[in-house]
Amino acid sequence: xxxxxxxxxxxxxxxxxxxxxxxxxxxxxxxxxxxxxxxxxxxxxxxxxxxxxxxxxxxxxxxxxxxxxxxxxxxxxxxxxxxxxxxxxxxxxxxxxxxxxxxxxxxxxxxxxxxxxxxxxxxxxxxxxxxxxxxxxxxxxxxxxxxxxxxxxxxxxxxxxxxxxxxxxxxxxxxxxxxxxxxxxxxxxxxxxxxxxxxxxxxxxxxxxxxxxxxxxxxxxxxxxxxxxxxxxxxxxxxxxxxxxxxxxxxxxxxxxxxxxxxxxxxxxxxxxxxxxxxxxxxxxxxxxxxxxxxxxxxxxxxxxxxxxxxxxxxxxxxxxxxxxxxxxxxxxxxxxxxxxxxxxxxxxxxxxxxxxxxxxxxxxxxxxxxxxxxxxxxxxxxxxxxxxxxxx
Amino acid sequence: xxxxxxxxxxxxxxxxxxxxxxxxxxxxxxxxxxxxxxxxxxxxxxxxxxxxxxxxxxxxxxxxxxxxxxxxxxxxxxxxxxxxxxxxxxxxxxxxxxxxxxxxxxxxxxxxxxxxxxxxxxxxxxxxxxxxxxxxxxxxxxxxxxxxxxxxxxxxxxxxxxxxxxxxxxxxx
Amino acid sequence: xxxxxxxxxxxxxxxxxxxxxxxxxxxxxxxxxxxxxxxxxxxxxxxxxxxxxxxxxxxxxxxxxxxxxxxxxxxxxxxxxxxxxxxxxxxxxxxxxxxxxxxxxxxxxxxxxxxxxxxxxxxxxxxxxxxxxxxxxxxxxxxxxxxxxxxxxxxxxxxxxxxxxxxxxxxxxxxxxxxxxxxxxxxxxxxxxxxxxxxxxxxxxxxxxxxxxxxxxxxxxxxxxxxxxxxxxxxxxxxxxxxxxxxxxxxxxxxxxxxxxxxx
Ligand SMILES: Nc1ncnc2c1ncn2[C@@H]1O[C@H](COP(=O)(O)OP(=O)(O)OP(=O)(O)O)[C@@H](O)[C@H]1O
Ligand SMILES: [Mg+2]
Numbered sequence: 157x158x159x160x161x162x163x164x165x166x167x168x169x170x171x172x173x174x175x176x177x178x179x180x181x182x183x184x185x186x187x188x189x190x191x192x193x194x195x196x197x198x199x200x201x202x203x204x205x206x207x208x209x210x211x212x213x214x215x216x217x218x219x220x221x222x223x224x225x226x227x228x229x230x231x232x233x234x235x236x237x238x239x240x241x242x243x244x245x246x247x248x249x250x251x252x253x254x255x256x257x258x259x260x261x262x263x264x265x266x267x268x269x270x271x272x273x274x275x276x277x278x279x280x281x282x283x284x285x286x287x288x289x290x291x292x293x294x295x296x297x298x299x300x301x302x303x304x305x306x307x308x309x310x311x312x313x314x315x316x317x318x319x320x321x322x323x324x325x326x327x328x329x330x331x332x333x334x335x336x337x338x339x340x341x342x343x344x345x346x347x348x349x350x351x352x353x354x355x356x357x358x359x360x361x362x363x364x365x366x367x368x369x370x371x372x373x374x375x376x377x378x379x380x381x382x383x384x385x386x387x388x389x390x391x392x393x394x395x396x397x398x399x400x401x402x403x404x405x406x407x408x409x410x411x412x413x414x415x416x417x418x419x420x421x422x423x424x425x426x427x428x429x430x431x432x433x434x435x436x437x438x439x440x441x442x443x444x445x446x447x448x449x450x451x452x453x454x455x456x457x458x459x460x461x462x463x464x465x466x467x468x469x470x471x472x473x474x475x476x477x478x479x480x481x482x483x484x485x486x487x488x489x490x491x492x493x494x495x496x497x498x499x500x501x502x503x504x505x506x507x508x509x510x511x512x513x514x515x516x517x518x519x520x521x522x523x524x525x526x527x528x529x530x531x532x533x534x535x536x537x538x539x540x541x542x543x544x545x546x547x548x549x
Numbered sequence: 550x551x552x553x554x555x556x557x558x559x560x561x562x563x564x565x566x567x568x569x570x571x572x573x574x575x576x577x578x579x580x581x582x583x584x585x586x587x588x589x590x591x592x593x594x595x596x597x598x599x600x601x602x603x604x605x606x607x608x609x610x611x612x613x614x615x616x617x618x619x620x621x622x623x624x625x626x627x628x629x630x631x632x633x634x635x636x637x638x639x640x641x642x643x644x645x646x647x648x649x650x651x652x653x654x655x656x657x658x659x660x661x662x663x664x665x666x667x668x669x670x671x672x673x674x675x676x677x678x679x680x681x682x683x684x685x686x687x688x689x690x691x692x693x694x695x696x697x698x699x700x701x702x703x704x705x706x707x708x709x710x711x712x713x714x715x716x717x718x719x720x721x722x
Numbered sequence: 723x724x725x726x727x728x729x730x731x732x733x734x735x736x737x738x739x740x741x742x743x744x745x746x747x748x749x750x751x752x753x754x755x756x757x758x759x760x761x762x763x764x765x766x767x768x769x770x771x772x773x774x775x776x777x778x779x780x781x782x783x784x785x786x787x788x789x790x791x792x793x794x795x796x797x798x799x800x801x802x803x804x805x806x807x808x809x810x811x812x813x814x815x816x817x818x819x820x821x822x823x824x825x826x827x828x829x830x831x832x833x834x835x836x837x838x839x840x841x842x843x844x845x846x847x848x849x850x851x852x853x854x855x856x857x858x859x860x861x862x863x864x865x866x867x868x869x870x871x872x873x874x875x876x877x878x879x880x881x882x883x884x885x886x887x888x889x890x891x892x893x894x895x896x897x898x899x900x901x902x903x904x905x906x907x908x909x910x911x912x913x914x915x916x917x918x919x920x921x922x923x924x925x926x927x928x929x930x931x932x933x934x935x936x937x938x939x940x941x942x943x944x945x946x947x948x949x950x951x952x953x954x955x956x957x958x959x960x961x962x963x964x965x966x967x968x969x970x971x972x973x974x975x976x977x978x979x980x981x982x983x984x985x986x
Contacts, residue, residue, distance in 0.1 A: 174793050229780065229938075229947040231951070250936075250938070251935060251938045252942060252943055253942075254942065254948075254949075258930065261838075261931075262841075265931065266845045268845065269852075270934075270935055411949065414760050430950070434952060605890050607889070627886075628890070628892045628893055634890050636887055638881065642888075644905045653901075657891060657897065
């Protein structure tokens with residue numbers, strides 16, 4: 157031991173190792189921009205139906221050199237990021253958060269956190285707007301979004317006129333059954349009635365999300381109320397339903413992939429799309445069936461916002477415009493199988509994915525709701541917290 | 550008054566050392582001549598060790614002067630004093646071999662490598678411990694350890710060598 | 723007979739202990755070679771997860787970042803902590819006891835609170851750029867106390883006349899440190915480093931808050947990946963690599979030790 161420490165070679169070795177590590181970073185910071193397009197080439201190369209960003213936006217973005225993104229690790233297809241880097245010669249620096257609440261805390265504590273792009277939910281958007289930490293979207297710089305974003309999404313409750321946010325994916329937070337264990341022709345499926353009352357069939361093999369607002373929200377939906385209700389009477393009813401259901405809940409877990417795969421869980425409340433990819437791993441035939449309750453369910457939009465601390469907002473506009481090109485957007489949706497508000501990709505989505513990402517009923521989106529401030533602030537939050545505490549006891 | 554021709558090796562003048570609550574050394578005067586063997590005797594806790602530590606420079610005197618070879622050394626740091634200690638607990642370096650222990654002082658004085666080797670071997674021979682050169686202190690008996698501690702000091706040929714409790718391991722020899 | 727029985731019971735108990743420690747690791751090791759992504763049942767032997775791992779540049783980058791941060795933190799925190807522990811033990815000054823007791827404070831305060839406080843401190847008060855400098859400083863401030871603690875424990879068992887003997891034999895303070903003190907403290911230094919490296923490598927909370935742009939470390943990546951990724955086995959594969967590396971290191975040290983012993 158002492159010999160090792162006294163030996164100069166040991167130290168040279170350790171020093172060399174650290175130096176090599178450090179150098180490999182410097183190296184990874186340089187991205188080959190040889191293939192990057194000029195503005196003219198970029199405009200000329202666009203596929204039919206796509207519009208370029210204005211020259212001003214393009215030049216500012218490229219001059220900024222890097223584009224700082226804050227999103228989930230290993231979710232969106234990597235080729236979206238790679239394609240952008242290659243096309244524009246802008247280096248993407250990506251960081252990942254463990255969950256959106258912690259990301260929000262980070263912006264709260266350090267308002268200058270310099271991300272150009274943050275993929276987040278309406279709750280964070282509401283707080284960030286209140287703290288005046290969001291840059292507004294320049295509509296002139298995102299012609300593809302203007303063109304393809306669905307009209308109802310443009311006027312959505314979380315951000316009327318999409319002045320601060322651009323929608324990427326829409327998650328339907330309903331439930332999924334495993335047809336190997338549950339007869340999918342049960343008359344109660346796909347209504348909420350099955351999840352909240354069908355324990356005779358699913359034999360207590362139910363897992364609910366481990367998120368207060370979502371669970372209580374969907375319970376309110378089952379009762380036919382708004383999931384943002386602050387009415388104590390309605391919430392009391394929801395409480396009664398959940399207390400009745402409690403003995404039949406196996407666990408509260410937001411993403412119980414292993415147990416679902418193992419067949420330990422037969423019915424699970426959650427974002428249905430996640431179970432398509434999971435089902436692919438289960439074997440030749442996907443045993444999972446997404447259930448969209450006719451009364452509607454909770455909708456989880458993933459929104460891009462531009463925090464004030466960002467250094468290259470032009471790159472974010474350039475990226476959004478790139479993302480909304482139908483070919484790129486199809487790459488995203490084929491990869492994650494989520495719902496969305498893009499009106500120009502219908503023919504480009506794989507058949508299997510289409511079945512999974514769209515509710516069977518036309519106009520279903522209108523029946524769904526997004527969590528809004530009444531649910532997660534003030535009286536609404538207090539009432540929900542009290543119910544949740546009883547439930548988790 | 551001593552005769553001028555007598556070479557005084559160590560001289561203490563009016564030495565005082567106080568620790569909180571005790572006066573360990575109280576106005577001590579003494580002279581030790583060259584080649585003289587001088588013993589400090591006294592009951593336990595009377596201040597013998599403290600005196601030796603002051604001579605070696607490990608403790609500072611509160612009052613009085615320490616002279617080595619006629620020079621006042623009160624301000625000289627211990628590593629420059631021509632005086633070596635053999636510690637009560639011997640203080641052999643556990644992570645060094647016997648050879649390395651003995652060579653330690655010579656290396657600090659930047660003596661040439663082969664000169665060090667020669668003197669270490671001489672010293673080991675003198676103590677009849679040649680066979681122990683590459684052993685570690687824990688692998689030696691108490692008496693052997695004591696001889697090594699002595700050898701470690703003597704190999705430097707100091708003008709004085711202070712030995713604490715020399716009889717501690719006597720029975721073993 | 724009785725002694726034999728006691729011995730046997732002892733062996734059995736320690737075997738059970740080892741089983742508890744090693745069983746999860748062995749299971750993890752085996753299932754990282756399972757073709758089924760969820761490791762529910764055994765499908766077939768594969769190394770595709772390892773291949774996948776090396777083809778996921780995001781993970782490799784995160785691993786490199788974590789290694790860099792942990793190495794630098796370990797070197798500085800161990801050095802600072804050891805020096806501080808030495809000073810706290812050897813030198814008498816006013817407030818020493820208070821300091822000694824408060825050394826562990828950064829470790830006992832909940833991480834989230836400390837992390838938030840550090841973030842505010844770095845951004846609003848001292849203006850240290852978030853990212854590597856902030857992460858490393860934060861890690862040092864958290865892990866150096868561990869080294870202080872370990873060093874203080876070791877100091878109590880050191881025979882300090884060895885330092886005096888060194889000075890007496892002509893070594894100045896610096897040489898004494900190099901030749902005597904550090905070798906004597908080596909077990910403590912080594913123990914500190916062994917504690918601090920994985921601590922820094924694993925840390926999530928503090929790193930998360932003071933991380934800047936482009937400094938996502940392995941724990942941050944893995945936590946984020948859990949949300950959507952369908953390749954949880956990748957985590958098994960990474961874990962296995964990080965279990966095997968220290969084992970190899972320990973074996974290497976052990977071997978080199980054995981060899982030097984035989985040599986002399
Ligand atoms: N570092 C110290 N702090 C406080 N008091 C001390 C210190 N070192 C020694 N003393 C006190 O000084 C006195 C003299 O101690 P010293 O060690 O010189 O005695 P000694 O004559 O060598 O005794 P022994 O024969 O038992 O070794 C003792 O009363 C001891 O308690
Ligand atoms: Mg004594």
